[in-house]
Amino acid sequence: MAEKNVPSVRTHKIKIKKPFSIEYKQKIVCPYCNNSEDFYEVIENATFLISYIQNADGTLEPIEEEIEVLGPVKFFCGICNADLTQIKKKYKK
Numbered sequence: 595m596a597e598k599n600v601p602s603v604r605t606h607k608i609k610i611k612k613p614f615s616i617e618y619k620q621k622i623v624c625p626y627c628n629n630s631e632d633f634y635e636v637i638e639n640a641t642f643l644i645s646y647i648q649n650a651d652g653t654l655e656p657i658e659e660e661i662e663v664l665g666p667v668k669f670f671c672g673i674c675n676a677d678l679t680q681i682k683k684k685y686k687k
């Protein structure tokens with residue numbers, strides 16, 4: 595028979611996952627006091643644009659927030675306040 599037969603062996607697509615490199619997250623450690631837990635970031639020259647709608651009772655409700663960072667973002671150790679910006683950049687790739 596020349597009829598179109600449904601193949602007995604089901605074809606199926608095999609999804610091939612893109613190979614990706616596993617990022618090994620290295621801990622940032624403060625070279626001055628060995629702190630690896632407490633950090634803070636200072637963002638300079640950031641512009642916040644917040645859009646509000648005013649409710650009937652006069653209260654303002656933020657509906658949209660936009661943050662534009664213009665200045666440098668500095669990263670500090672939370673214990674000894676050392677500037678770790680360069681160290682963070684080194685780890686962040």
Ligand SMILES: [Zn+2]
Nearest residue numbers: 624627671674
């Ligand atoms: Zn420190």
